[in-house]
Amino acid sequence: MIQLQRLYLRREERELLKGVDLTINKGEHWAILGRNGSGKTTLLEMMTGYLFPSSGTVEVLGHRYGEVDIREVRKEIGYISQSVIEKLTLRDPVWEIVATGQYAFLRFYQEIDESVRLKALRLLDEAGLRHMAEQPFGTLSQGERKKAILARALMADPKLLIMDEPCAGLDLHEREKLLADLERLKEREITVVYVTHHLEEIIPMFTHVALVHDGQIAIAGPKEEVLSGERLSGIYEWPVEVEWSYGRPWIKAAPGGEQQ
Numbered sequence: 001m002i003q004l005q006r007l008y009l010r011r012e013e014r015e016l017l018k019g020v021d022l023t024i025n026k027g028e029h030w031a032i033l034g035r036n037g038s039g040k041t042t043l044l045e046m047m048t049g050y051l052f053p054s055s056g057t058v059e060v061l062g063h064r065y066g067e068v069d070i071r072e073v074r075k076e077i078g079y080i081s082q083s084v085i086e087k088l089t090l091r092d093p094v095w096e097i098v099a100t101g102q103y104a105f106l107r108f109y110q111e112i113d114e115s116v117r118l119k120a121l122r123l124l125d126e127a128g129l130r131h132m133a134e135q136p137f138g139t140l141s142q143g144e145r146k147k148a149i150l151a152r153a154l155m156a157d158p159k160l161l162i163m164d165e166p167c168a169g170l171d172l173h174e175r176e177k178l179l180a181d182l183e184r185l186k187e188r189e190i191t192v193v194y195v196t197h198h199l200e201e202i203i204p205m206f207t208h209v210a211l212v213h214d215g216q217i218a219i220a221g222p223k224e225e226v227l228s229g230e231r232l233s234g235i236y237e238w239p240v241e242v243e244w245s246y247g248r249p250w251i252k253a254a255p256g257g258e259q260q
């Protein structure tokens with residue numbers, strides 16, 4: 001599905017990525033963790049083709065970037081990030097925001113096919129937002145916006161869903177509802193790549209985890225192997241313990257870590 005090989009990204013004096021290798025296979029769902037500024041969003045932007053590496057190769061869904069029309073590949077990728085949300089027009093009705101996902105447009109400037117409109121309404125129905133279809137997007141709560149954006153990302157039946165901190169800013173109830181929607185994606189043939197700062201968002205559907213540290217993949221593999229207290233203490237430079245309940249990892253940070 002995704003193969004990143006020896007990826008380097010240099011910006012002025014800095015190396016933002018320093019030799020990243022990562023392979024994501026069909027049937028796997030990956031969570032990516034790492035400290036602020038470690039390079040997680042940069043990695044996602046490589047996968048979506050919004051950033052190009054200084055060296056190394058990116059292959060997504062069988063296409064090698066640099067040799068294909070990236071806009072065509074993007075039609076098979078649903079991308080959810082704050083930068084996408086910020087580009088949407090708050091006064092557009094919710095169903096229209098969802099419908100634009102069909103073409104990877106930000107707005108419509110022409111008539112929308114009836115079949116596209118009906119599909120947007122069906123996805124809104126599945127998200128529990130059907131009654132808000134005609135409301136301006138800007139009137140939705142943060143949680144409702146995230147759900148609408150997930151529906152938008154699913155419009156084009158993507159093979160790959162890439163999400164950058166989709167639960168940021170949500171209260172516990174809204175977060176759990178969004179995670180429950182995500183868990184239901186297991187029923188679709190879709191591979192999920194999910195960046196988060198919160199271990200407990202690694203719901204049972206996730207199979208693998210990559211820990212990013214200072215522009216490199218510190219470790220990547222099956223989640224039970226990667227998510228040990230020892231490894232995470234090293235990455236976060238703070239003593240932590242990991243406990244598993246409800247099939248999810250939960251982290252406990254020891255007090256006074258700075259002195260240890």
Ligand SMILES: Nc1ncnc2c1ncn2[C@@H]1O[C@H](COP(=O)(O)OP(=O)(O)OP(=O)(O)O)[C@@H](O)[C@H]1O
Nearest residue numbers: 011012014016034035036037038039040041042043
């Ligand atoms: N265009 C750019 N020029 C220079 N530095 C950049 C550029 N874009 C990103 N960076 C830097 O690259 C580093 C990695 O950024 P990135 O957004 O990938 O981190 P992240 O792991 O997603 O962080 P966070 O968890 O805070 O969202 C940061 O230190 C950032 O300041």
